[in-house]
Amino acid sequence: MKTYYLTAYSTKGDHLLNETLEADNDEEAGKAALARLKEEDLEHVPSRLVRSSAGLVHFHP
Numbered sequence: 001m002k003t004y005y006l007t008a009y010s011t012k013g014d015h016l017l018n019e020t021l022e023a024d025n026d027e028e029a030g031k032a033a034l035a036r037l038k039e040e041d042l043e044h045v046p047s048r049l050v051r052s053s054a055g056l057v058h059f060h061p
Helices: 026-039
Strands: 002-009 015-023 047-051 056-060
Touching: 002 026, 015 026, 026 047, 026 056
Parallel strands: none
Antiparallel strands: 002 015, 002 047, 047 056
């Protein structure tokens, strides 16, 4: 499994969510991240999901 970092921000730049996820691949991680954002009602705020090995998987400005 790979480690991913999910971060959601307010429009002022404050962290609203800052968590790690584990997934087998980028697609699985992306789905888990979007589900987590929806769970916290944060799917419409700026967010990003990155691989621990470097690489942007999801970005929502």
